[in-house]
Amino acid sequence: RGIDFKGISEIELTQEGPTRVQPIATFKDAGLHPAMLKNVQLAGYDVPTPIQRYCLPAIHLGYDVIGIAQTGSGKTAAFLIPILNKLMGKAKKLAAPRPNPATFVEGVSPRVRAEPLVVIVSPTRELAVQIFNEARKFCYRTMLRPCVVYGGGGFREQEEQLQKGCDVLIATPGRLIHFINNPQTLTLRRVRYMVIDEADEMLMDDWKDDLTTIMSGGEQEEGNINYMLFSATFPKGARDLARTHLAETHVRLRVGRAG
Numbered sequence: 001r002g003i004d005f006k007g008i009s010e011i012e013l014t015q016e017g018p019t020r021v022q023p024i025a026t027f028k029d030a031g032l033h034p035a036m037l038k039n040v041q042l043a044g045y046d047v048p049t050p051i052q053r054y055c056l057p058a059i060h061l062g063y064d065v066i067g068i069a070q071t072g073s074g075k076t077a078a079f080l081i082p083i084l085n086k087l088m089g090k091a092k093k094l095a096a097p098r099p100n101p102a103t104f105v106e107g108v109s110p111r112v113r114a115e116p117l118v119v120i121v122s123p124t125r126e127l128a129v130q131i132f133n134e135a136r137k138f139c140y141r142t143m144l145r146p147c148v149v150y151g152g153g154g155f156r157e158q159e160e161q162l163q164k165g166c167d168v169l170i171a172t173p174g175r176l177i178h179f180i181n182n183p184q185t186l187t188l189r190r191v192r193y194m195v196i197d198e199a200d201e202m203l204m205d206d207w208k209d210d211l212t213t214i215m216s217g218g219e220q221e222e223g224n225i226n227y228m229l230f231s232a233t234f235p236k237g238a239r240d241l242a243r244t245h246l247a248e249t250h251v252r253l254r255v256g257r258a259g
């Protein structure tokens with residue numbers, strides 16, 4: 001792919017937080033569910049990238065995480081793998097009752113409202129679809145069903161997707177707010193993990209108020225949600241969001257440009 005992950009040395013990764021995260025050397029060290037390890041192999045990921053080496057154990061240990069690393073450094077899998085892995089064994093118990101998408105019959109099967117366990121907010125349709133495609137790979141042969149909604153796409157089609165059941169929701173902020181305002185279609189009451197991806201870009205595009213609304217977690221207690229914030233840079237607006245919503249004991253990981 002023309003990306004030299006091995007070129008990023010460990011010394012260039014700085015971490016701050018209540019603990020020293022022990023990085024993993026290989027995906028086999030990450031304590032992954034066998035189905036997830038298989039999906040990682042199927043994705044063709046042989047070695048974890050530097051941000052992944054620290055993020056997987058940090059999220060596994062239950063910390064909120066700020067991950068700052070340049071574009072192309074593998075941030076998507078750095079949060080998807082550990083979050084989905086955490087939920088895999090519990091999906092059946094945690095997820096809302098819903099029709100089986102495999103046997104869903106249009107016009108016959110009942111629709112449900114989406115009660116996702118994971119919400120990932122992304123600035124653009126293209127990035128949201130990329131994350132969705134990655135999520136599909138890691139959800140393969142698990143109980144978890146990913147969905148994507150974004151501005152510009154048809155409301156009706158997206159609503160139908162949500163109403164077939166959704167465990168992992170990837171969304172652009174405006175469209176997410178639209179569906180949050182339609183509580184028969186979507187509720188955040190079961191959310192366990194909320195990821196703000198490319199936070200710097202969304203703040204530049206003036207999504208701050210919407211991000212604040214989204215991160216305040218809707219009907220549910222904020223304390224029940226693990227927050228993750230990923231970004232290429234970490235401007236003041238992103239620091240403000242992190243300070244307001246992340247647990248005080250969060251772990252901050254930064255690749256490159258130390259100090």
Ligand code: ADP
Pocket residue numbers: 001003044045046047048049052069070071072073074075076077
């Ligand atoms: P970022 O979000 O940091 O910009 P991405 O998550 O989009 O980076 O990853 C960039 C590319 O690297 C994607 O094509 C992704 O599939 C690939 N990739 C991620 N992690 C690995 C890995 N451990 N091994 C090989 N390729 C990877």
Ligand code: MG
Pocket residue numbers: 075076197198
């Ligand atoms: Mg990314």
